[in-house]
Amino acid sequence: MRNRLLLKKGxxxxxxxxxxxxxxxxxxxxYPMVQAFMMSLQSGTGIGLSFSGLANYRRLFSDQTFxxxxxxxxxxxxxxVPIMVILAMFFSVLLNNRALxxxxxxxxxxxxPAVTSLVAYSMVFKSLFANNGVINGILLRLSxxxxxxxxxxxxxxxxxxxxxxxxxxxxxxNMIFFLSALQNVDPSIYxxxxxxxxxPLKQFFNIxxxxxxxxxxxxxxxxxxxxxxxxxxxxxxxxxxxxxxTFTISQYIYNLSFRxxxxxxxxxxxxxxxxxxxxxxSFIQFKVGGDDT
Amino acid sequence: MxxxxxxxVIFVLGVLAGCGSESSTSGSDAKETSEGQEITIWAWxxxxxxxxxxxxxxxxxxxxxxxxxxxxxxxxxxxxxxxxTIFSSGGTQGLPNIVLIEDFRIxxxxxxxxxxxxxxxxxxxxxxxxxxxxxxxxxxxxxxxxPFDSGVAGVYLxxxxxxxxGLAITxxxxxxxxxxxxxxxxxxxxxGKPLFSIDMNDLAHLRMMMHSxxxxxxxxxxxxxxxxGNPSLKQGFEDLKMMLxxxxxxxxNGWDQLLAGFNSGDVAGVLQGNWITPxxxxxxxxxxxxxxxxxxxxxxxxxSVHATNLGGSSIYVLDIDGKxxxxxxxxxxxxxxxxxxxxLVQTVGAIGSYIPAAEGEAYKATDPFFDNQPIxxxxxxxxxxxPSVNFGKNTYALEDIMNPVFLDYxxxxxxxxxxxxxxxxxxxxxx
Amino acid sequence: MKKxxxxxxxxxxxxxxxxxxxxxLVSMTNPTVEIMQGKLTPSTHLLENWRNLRAxxxxxxxxxxxxxxxxxxxxxxxxxxxxxxxxxxxxxxRAKNVxxxxxxxxxxxxxxxxxxxxFRMFGSFSTTIPFIGxxxxxxxxxxxxxxAFLIFFFRQNTKMFSRSxxxxxxxxxxxxxxxxxxIYMPTMKTTYAAAAIITFINxxxxxxxxxxxxxxxxxxxxxxxxxxxxxxxxxxxxxLMVAIMVATLPTMIVFFSLQKxxxxxxxxxxK
Numbered sequence: 002m003r004n005r006l007l008l009k010k011g012x013x014x015x016x017x018x019x020x021x022x023x024x025x026x027x028x029x030x031x032y033p034m035v036q037a038f039m040m041s042l043q044s045g046t047g048i049g050l051s052f053s054g055l056a057n058y059r060r061l062f063s064d065q066t067f068x069x070x071x072x073x074x075x076x077x078x079x080x081x082v083p084i085m086v087i088l089a090m091f092f093s094v095l096l097n098n099r100a101l102x103x104x105x106x107x108x109x110x111x112x113x114p115a116v117t118s119l120v121a122y123s124m125v126f127k128s129l130f131a132n133n134g135v136i137n138g139i140l141l142r143l144s145x146x147x148x149x150x151x152x153x154x155x156x157x158x159x160x161x162x163x164x165x166x167x168x169x170x171x172x173x174x175n176m177i178f179f180l181s182a183l184q185n186v187d188p189s190i191y192x193x194x195x196x197x198x199x200x201p202l203k204q205f206f207n208i209x210x211x212x213x214x215x216x217x218x219x220x221x222x223x224x225x226x227x228x229x230x231x232x233x234x235x236x237x238x239x240x241x242x243x244x245x246x247t248f249t250i251s252q253y254i255y256n257l258s259f260r261x262x263x264x265x266x267x268x269x270x271x272x273x274x275x276x277x278x279x280x281x282x283s284f285i286q287f288k289v290g291g292d293d294t
Numbered sequence: 295m296x297x298x299x300x301x302x303v304i305f306v307l308g309v310l311a312g313c314g315s316e317s318s319t320s321g322s323d324a325k326e327t328s329e330g331q332e333i334t335i336w337a338w339x340x341x342x343x344x345x346x347x348x349x350x351x352x353x354x355x356x357x358x359x360x361x362x363x364x365x366x367x368x369x370x371x372x373x374x375x376x377x378x379t380i381f382s383s384g385g386t387q388g389l390p391n392i393v394l395i396e397d398f399r400i401x402x403x404x405x406x407x408x409x410x411x412x413x414x415x416x417x418x419x420x421x422x423x424x425x426x427x428x429x430x431x432x433x434x435x436x437x438x439x440x441p442f443d444s445g446v447a448g449v450y451l452x453x454x455x456x457x458x459x460g461l462a463i464t465x466x467x468x469x470x471x472x473x474x475x476x477x478x479x480x481x482x483x484x485x486g487k488p489l490f491s492i493d494m495n496d497l498a499h500l501r502m503m504m505h506s507x508x509x510x511x512x513x514x515x516x517x518x519x520x521x522x523g524n525p526s527l528k529q530g531f532e533d534l535k536m537m538l539x540x541x542x543x544x545x546x547n548g549w550d551q552l553l554a555g556f557n558s559g560d561v562a563g564v565l566q567g568n569w570i571t572p573x574x575x576x577x578x579x580x581x582x583x584x585x586x587x588x589x590x591x592x593x594x595x596x597x598s599v600h601a602t603n604l605g606g607s608s609i610y611v612l613d614i615d616g617k618x619x620x621x622x623x624x625x626x627x628x629x630x631x632x633x634x635x636x637x638l639v640q641t642v643g644a645i646g647s648y649i650p651a652a653e654g655e656a657y658k659a660t661d662p663f664f665d666n667q668p669i670x671x672x673x674x675x676x677x678x679x680x681p682s683v684n685f686g687k688n689t690y691a692l693e694d695i696m697n698p699v700f701l702d703y704x705x706x707x708x709x710x711x712x713x714x715x716x717x718x719x720x721x722x723x724x725x
Numbered sequence: 726m727k728k729x730x731x732x733x734x735x736x737x738x739x740x741x742x743x744x745x746x747x748x749x750l751v752s753m754t755n756p757t758v759e760i761m762q763g764k765l766t767p768s769t770h771l772l773e774n775w776r777n778l779r780a781x782x783x784x785x786x787x788x789x790x791x792x793x794x795x796x797x798x799x800x801x802x803x804x805x806x807x808x809x810x811x812x813x814x815x816x817x818x819r820a821k822n823v824x825x826x827x828x829x830x831x832x833x834x835x836x837x838x839x840x841x842x843x844f845r846m847f848g849s850f851s852t853t854i855p856f857i858g859x860x861x862x863x864x865x866x867x868x869x870x871x872x873a874f875l876i877f878f879f880r881q882n883t884k885m886f887s888r889s890x891x892x893x894x895x896x897x898x899x900x901x902x903x904x905x906x907x908i909y910m911p912t913m914k915t916t917y918a919a920a921a922i923i924t925f926i927n928x929x930x931x932x933x934x935x936x937x938x939x940x941x942x943x944x945x946x947x948x949x950x951x952x953x954x955x956x957x958x959x960x961x962x963x964x965l966m967v968a969i970m971v972a973t974l975p976t977m978i979v980f981f982s983l984q985k986x987x988x989x990x991x992x993x994x995x996k
């Protein structure tokens with residue numbers, strides 16, 4: 002009954018609220034996206050593009066570089082998103098505890114990586130994990146290894162470094178989303194649970210998580226999109242190497258557009274391949290997340 | 295409803311305010327003066343390339359006092375991105391009059407967007423320039439680029455470390471990579487230091503080796519991938535692996551680590567184009583201890599010489615307003631001015647590709663940092679021997695295909711098979 | 726015991742997280758050669774690096790360029806996105822949900838793919854509506870003025886906004902937009918703060934589109950400047966680190982000033 006009242010009153014107003022933002026997106030995002038799609042149906046170099054139907058898309062399936070990039074990107078996805086969302090949630094809950102001192106300091110420091118410049122932190126990561134870097138120094142000192150690990154020359158370790166770098170950089174960023182949402186949870190709910198004898202762990206699982214579901218979904222979807230479009234870290238830390246070990250789809254798009262002879266038609270097709278993957282994963286997450294829309 | 299339209303008004307006002315605070319109007323940057331125009335240039339590195347343009351400006355202003363340049367400092371990567379975007383959109387807005395482009399990249403542009411570039415054929419005397427620099431930017435007999443810095447390479451070595459190992463610098467002259475490896479092992483044994491380092495994500499050293507023998511990733515036409523059956527490429531792979539395995543060369547990750555390696559003394563030398571000289575000189579405590587020797591040649595390859603090139607760029611004029619003025623500026627200074635080139639090598643350290651200037655006194659100068667070796671003269675002598683190679687428009691694409699092959703090979707995979715696969719992929723991917 | 730555990734855990738991660746930042750700070754005071762060697766202790770070159778930077782680049786102007794763009798972008802973007810997020814959530818209807826999900830699609834295509842069409846679009850503005858054409862502040866802001874990302878963010882957070890507050894507002898005689906401004910906005914302060922931080926940082930650090938649309942050196946923003954400095958054959962790392970620090974300061978300040986809104990406790994509730 003209440004819902005219908007709300008709806009009747011706000012029917013037109015609702016549209017007014019969303020009108021301008023929606024139109025802006027249609028104009029500045031969808032229109033170029035459609036044009037990009039048109040480009041993906043053409044092939045050729047530079048301006049000499051001619052219609053070629055689905056040829057570009059067919060090419061994707063036999064393109065070894067694309068397949069390698071896709072494998073890498075999906076691998077990153079599987080590890081990155083859960084790690085980041087869980088860690089961010091964990092930090093936000095810890096830092097939401099009223100009794101904890103120095104909250105502001107901790108929050109700021111965990112958020113710092115998100116504002117640290119790409120150039121600076123890639124220099125640091127490269128030097129930390131260098132053959133004669135600090136990490137190897139510690140590992141040798143603790144006798145955990147007998148020889149320095151060549152992090153950047155190993156396909157496995159290079160991937161690990163990328164995951165570490167992304168986690169380092171974006172956890173604080175995601176933590177913000179959770180923190181801001183936690184503020185809107187009524188502490189009296191926790192009070193009531195505590196009085197009922199629920200342990201903090203139980204409170205976390207039975208109260209916090211369900212209340213945070215919308216934000217968890219948001220964080221998961223946006224992290225997924227971000228990881229599928231991963232570019233900065235592989236580009237700056239490992240240049241997609243060693244070999245193709247950390248080469249991502251976005252890097253391929255960049256190479257196709259700017260490093261090799263520009264083939265924007267094919268680059269657009271590769272971009273749309275990402276779109277397909279994103280839609281797929283987001284759809285799953287929305288369904289699992291039980292989004293009621 | 296009212297508030298929504300209020301927001302709309304604020305939005306528009308905000309946009310206007312944001313734009314109103316612009317000091318200049320959008321559109322062409324070239325400002326007209328009564329006699330000439332201000333020429334816009336895109337280049338990177340204030341101490342090297344941009345310093346050269348500024349120096350050239352002062353020479354040109356002697357006869358054309360109203361002339362001035364406006365250099366936008368922009369990395370090569372960024373300027374390539376911008377140019378590709380602008381060219382692909384079909385317009386010219388935002389393009390500079392003059393742009394500096396790396397030699398490896400230029401054919402991408404010349405073969406795909408030739409209409410944007412102004413031919414310099416009538417403004418340059420091609421015989422005055424090093425062959426291999428001229429060839430890079432000539433298409434169908436028309437010359438498009440004014441060669442700028444020669445990327446002629448040399449092996450830079452620390453004299454004290456070599457001598458500590460019981461060797462003499464002369465031992466490194468006119469040798470093959472095999473011999474280089476043997477000598478390097480001696481150095482490694484005596485001092486523990488490798489002779490130079492390579493970046494595993496970048497096959498620059500392979501390129502240098504192939505170039506010294508007149509080969510490339512493609513056949514002479516610049517189009518057909520020439521991977522399987524390319525003797526120079528195979529030899530290059532084998533030589534590099536040999537040196538990595540023996541410890542004669544080591545690896546670095548990223549530019550700053552390359553510099554840190556030889557500046558700190560952890561690495562006994564460096565093999566790059568001569569534009570690495572300022573970086574080598576930045577470590578004062580090494581003064582007098584560096585020398586440069588010719589690059590080794592590839593054994594078993596007849597055409598191999600002790601000279602090669604890495605990098606280097608040329609100057610291009612774009613077909614927009616102001617091109618006449620830009621053409622004159624480029625051709626009168628970079629095209630013929632010997633005094634300019636002499637001052638260039640003395641103050642900036644850039645070795646131009648203009649042969650007549652190389653016969654001047656400035657190039658014969660000895661450099662105390664390099665134990666009084668006349669390095670500029672050495673570089674120029676080597677430069678004249680560099681074979682001409684057609685880089686084609688797919689250099690970077692091919693290199694990206696070859697990189698994993700090299701890595702696998704270094705880690706023990708079969709080379710012959712790797713090369714066959716790469717050839718197939720290359721033929722498949724490149725049209 | 727649990728408290729100690731918390732502090733240890735946080736302390737450990739704090740050191741991990743802050744380390745690269747520490748490196749930046751220390752590097753600012755070191756000469757270039759030492760930075761390349763990864764020196765971790767400070768020296769006395771800060772003033773020299775700063776002077777080199779000031780002498781070579783007009784930092785003040787770059788700062789103003791970045792600031793102008795980021796502030797405008799943040800203010801407008803979060804206003805627009807919050808209106809939409811509120812609209813989609815509070816006035817739900819099947820049609821609007823469809824539109825919402827369609828809007829999400831716009832997040833899914835990598836920006837690089839739309840760059841050329843956008844460039845062409847703004848190029849045509851240059852001749853018809855010059856003040857939003859290429860090389861203007863508006864051109865930098867417009868493509869991302871309204872983003873599905875922020876709308877999505879506001880919508881999800883609006884789910885936690887109590888509907889009874891709206892009822893209360895209506896009973897008090899407020900108009901719909903009045904409810905939005907007087908009740909929703911103050912209640913959702915933390916959400917706005919988070920959105921402002923994120924938008925400001927994204928805008929401040931944005932690289933690709935400003936690179937393409939801005940054409941004169943006078944309009945350069947920080948990321949472009951830093952990219953150019955780092956591109957030299959022999960970069961002056963001391964100068965670069967100071968530049969990076971100057972570029973990073975505003976984002977830190979914005980974060981500091983807005984993070985107090987993440988204070989535990991209820992802000993606004995039904996009495």
